[in-house]
Amino acid sequence: MAPSDWDLVQRVRAGNRDAFRELVERYQARIAALALGMLRNREDALDVVQETFTRAYESLDRFKGDATFYTWVYRIAYNLCLDHQRRDAKRRSVPLEVDDRGEDAALPLPDGPLQDLPFERTRDAEIAERLGAAMRELTPEHRAVILLREVDGLSYAEISAVLDCPKGTVMSRLHYARRRLQERLRGLL
Amino acid sequence: MTCAEAEQLLDSFVDAELPGSMLLEVARHAGSCPACDQAVREMTTLRESVERVVRRQVEGVDLSGVWPAVERRIGRSGTRGVWRHVPRQLPVWGAVAALAAGALLWLRTPQPETVRVTHARPNQAVIERLVSSEGARVGIMKDRKYGTTLIMVSAPGEDTGQ
Numbered sequence: 532m533a534p535s536d537w538d539l540v541q542r543v544r545a546g547n548r549d550a551f552r553e554l555v556e557r558y559q560a561r562i563a564a565l566a567l568g569m570l571r572n573r574e575d576a577l578d579v580v581q582e583t584f585t586r587a588y589e590s591l592d593r594f595k596g597d598a599t600f601y602t603w604v605y606r607i608a609y610n611l612c613l614d615h616q617r618r619d620a621k622r623r624s625v626p627l628e629v630d631d632r633g634e635d636a637a638l639p640l641p642d643g644p645l646q647d648l649p650f651e652r653t654r655d656a657e658i659a660e661r662l663g664a665a666m667r668e669l670t671p672e673h674r675a676v677i678l679l680r681e682v683d684g685l686s687y688a689e690i691s692a693v694l695d696c697p698k699g700t701v702m703s704r705l706h707y708a709r710r711r712l713q714e715r716l717r718g719l720l
Numbered sequence: 721m722t723c724a725e726a727e728q729l730l731d732s733f734v735d736a737e738l739p740g741s742m743l744l745e746v747a748r749h750a751g752s753c754p755a756c757d758q759a760v761r762e763m764t765t766l767r768e769s770v771e772r773v774v775r776r777q778v779e780g781v782d783l784s785g786v787w788p789a790v791e792r793r794i795g796r797s798g799t800r801g802v803w804r805h806v807p808r809q810l811p812v813w814g815a816v817a818a819l820a821a822g823a824l825l826w827l828r829t830p831q832p833e834t835v836r837v838t839h840a841r842p843n844q845a846v847i848e849r850l851v852s853s854e855g856a857r858v859g860i861m862k863d864r865k866y867g868t869t870l871i872m873v874s875a876p877g878e879d880t881g882q
């Protein structure tokens with residue numbers, strides 16, 4: 532049977548670096564999904580994934596086991612994504628021309644799916660494109676709730692722990708974000 | 721239950737974040753109300769689409785370099801330092817995982833003989849409607865290991881497959 536996260540954390544604390552590798556490999560895809568969904572740029576997302584686990588390793592003594600390891604790591608990743616977006620916004624805050632498409636309109640990815648992804652069906656590609664555009668219009672907070680819920684399947688309580696906000700806020704953000712996505716995908720789904 | 725009440729509970733319903741009795745109430749209502757049934761389906765489709773699109777994007781990302789990069793970074797910083805002794809708390813992984821219900825699957829199964837749970841993935845809530853009719857028998861089953869919630873609705877006298 533695979534060791535639990537807690538067992539692995541204890542092994543890392545005892546100096547076993549391979550145990551940390553196991554934790555990284557266990558959760559890297561999930562963290563990548565969050566980072567990619569948040570930042571919509573592959574390189575930035577990979578950087579956030581690496582930095583997330585580096586920080587997790589360095590601050591593992593602050594992990595008390597009262598949360599699940601992955602919600603704790605998600606929280607690190609989410610905050611890194613926000614930092615990244617703030618930095619990015621700052622870097623782009625002296626624009627040559629005004630862009631009125633919203634806070635992260637200048638992110639390097641186009642609306643659609645990542646360019647070299649193989650999509651078998653054009654309808655899927657269109658859904659991906661429209662969804663990508665709709666996700667980009669959401670605030671980072673709304674986007675995070677959607678990703679944590681729909682992709683990672685976290686409960687409201689877990690999302691509330693990751694985002695450090697009340698459960699009621701999670702529910703209202705989720706409601707709002709879903710309605711916005713539904714509006715944008717109307718007629719396609 | 722009215723449509724307005726069901727609409728208000730729609731998010732919590734598809735997320736299986738309602739007490740069992742409320743889940744059943746909404747399921748019963750949606751089972752006999754085409755408008756709410758449609759709303760549940762649309763929501764489910766949206767959720768599946770989001771999941772599918774994001775997962776595909778991640779599949780296109782090469783994660784093989786993550787650990788080597790992390791290892792380099794932690795090797796450089798070497799700041800994990802001395803662990804303070806942290807009193808061990810009871811692991812809650814299983815319980816929390818079981819509560820982490822994911823996307824809901826609402827399946828229209830015209831033949832009520834069997835309950836097809838093969839669609840269920842870990843940490844997903846599955847609502848399976850066998851037959852929608854007034855006075856239907858409703859059963860709820862929670863798989864503790866995988867966190868799957870299965871709600872079965874069947875017409876009186878029909879086998880729920882349990």
Ligand SMILES: [Zn+2]
Nearest residue numbers: 723753755756
């Ligand atoms: Zn209704």
